Amino acid sequence: MQVGVxxxxTAVLIRWKKRADNYVLVRMKAEAILYASRGVDVSIIAEMVERSVKTIREWLAGWRDSRMCSVLTGHAGNQNAAKLTRAQKEDLKAVLAQPPSQSGIDAEFWDVPAIRDEPDSQRFADADIHVTDSVSEQENNSSTIKTNRTMSNETFVAFATQKGGIGKSTVTALAANxxxxxxxxxxxxxxxxxPQHSIHGLRERExxxxxxxxxxxxxxxxxxRKIRKNAYPVIASDALNALDDAERMLAxxxxxxxxxxxxxxxTLKSNGVVKTLSQMDYIFAPMSADRFVVESTLQFAVMxxxxxxxxxxxxxxxxxLFWTMVDGREKNGLYDLYEDVIAEMGLPVLSxxxxxxxxxxxxxxxxxxxVFRSTIFPMDASLLKGSGIREFSEEISRIIRPQ
Structure with a gap:
């Protein structure tokens, strides 16, 4: 009873089969499907995974019907994906119920190779990004910043994503603080x-x-007096003029x-975004455990x-990449599944x-x-505890190693 994989x-099933956590049934199903894809007899598969022939046939029939979705079910003493909430399981079902697409940008979540194989010009054209023009424009209009940055030690860091409403500005303000x-x-x-200029607006209100x-x-x-310095500067700008404004500020x-x-x-469609991002030393992209947010963030990062x-x-x-807006009721299994795929793409995720x-x-x-979110005062110690901001900022500091 051979099945097509x-x-x-195959790459995803192999990873799931090797998992060292308590997703027992997931590992068994992945192993059975891999054996069946190679033409191993059902009775032999049943012996190897210690399940009945009837059960193996049901697993393989489920694979034919719903592919990856059939591997993540709610059995085995609730030791696998049943740990996820109902909404999370439905979200995963929608992603995993179809085989990987070969259409590139419209690929389902598991379609890592298709994203990689999509012609570069097509992907950037779809996002209204013109790489060559943007880089040439920067070389013509902002060439001085390249020379100045070569001679100085400041580190340029951007928080960027294609999705709004993910807390990017708040994280920027908190990390800077x-x-x-x-x-x-x-x-x-x-x-x-x-036009919102959230951080600059916060500074003005304060x-x-x-x-x-x-x-x-x-x-x-x-x-x-305690820190022996003033509040840090906050400059209102836009993506097109950000590098010039930074140069003036540094001078x-x-x-x-x-x-x-x-x-x-x-959004990457704003004028000057690619030009400015190309001059960053480090970029950190936030994402939440929402399928559309993850897909958008991965497309941006890969491109x-x-x-x-x-x-x-x-x-x-x-x-x-880093996770934000994490609901404490969510189980780690959801993030682990996402991170398996992200790791396949060669993209690092903050811990x-x-x-x-x-x-x-x-x-x-x-x-x-x-106060917690401020551009002037330090975060209240009691509010800082358990927020993750200390650990997040320390992790960023270890990566960028500012002078």
Whole structure:
């Protein structure tokens, strides 16, 4: 009773068969399907996985009907994918129920080779990205920044993604806050996320609150005395002019930043995004455990790596993905399945996963004394605990190694 298995599916099944966790039934089913794909007799398969012939036939029939989806079921004492929530299982079913597509951009989640094989020009044209034009434009209009950056030690870091609403600006502000106020690095933020300019807007609101309150003025002065420096600069810009604005800021600031963070727009279609990203030393791309967010993030990461990093058109030394907006009720199995595929694509994922927490939106206010998201004050110690921001920022710091 032989079954058909594509090379992509074979690679995934082999990984699942080798899993060292408690997904017992998943491993058994993966092994049985792999044997059947090679023409091994059903009775022999039954002996090898210690299941009845009837059960093996049912597994193979399920494979024919729903492919990968049939491997992830809710049996064996709830020791496999049944640990996921109902919504998560339905999401995975929708992804895994079909064999990998060969259409490239429209491929299902497991179609890693198809994404890699898609012609570069097609993928960038679909996203309205013109790589050659963008790089040429940067060389013509912003050539000075390349020379200046070669002679200096600041590190350019961008938080970028194709999806909005994923908490990119908040993470930028929190990482900058921690590295500036706790780690002691000199940082700056170029807010390119026009028109909302969330980080620059936050700085303006905080400045207004401090200007109108003796309490906040005293608090700010005390903080600056303790860290022996002022608040880091926040520059409102856009993706097209971000590099020029960064150059002017570096020339004007008496205290030169070790790290310059760029908060990028939530779409690659904005003018200048590719040009600016190509000059980053490091890029960090947030994603949540949502199929569409993951697919979009992977498309962005693969396209940027294959078209700019590997061709030498980008200065970028590293591109990393990280999980954000993690629901504490979600089980690790969902993320492990995603990360198996991401690893196959050769993309690194940070070990720190940021939770979905209301404290991330706790700004400076006259009504409350403790603050978490701020461009001036350090995060409240009690709020910092359990937020993952300390671990996340420390992990980033180890990667970029600012001077």
């Amino acid at each position: 594509t090379p992509e599916e 921690y590295l500036h106020n706790v780690k002691g690095h000199n940082v700056a933020v170029i807010d390119c996320d026009t 400045t207004g609150l401090i200007g109108g309150s003796l309490y906040f003025k005293a608090l700010a002065c005390d903080h600056f 004007e600031e008496e205290v030169k930043p070790d790290i310059v963070f760029f908060d990028m727009p939530g 940027f790596r294959d078209n700019l990093m590997t061709t030498g058109q980008a200065k970028t030394k590293g591109l990393y 720190t996963r940021l939770p979905d927490s209301k404290k991330f939106r706790r700004d400076l206010s006259e009504e409350r004394k403790s």
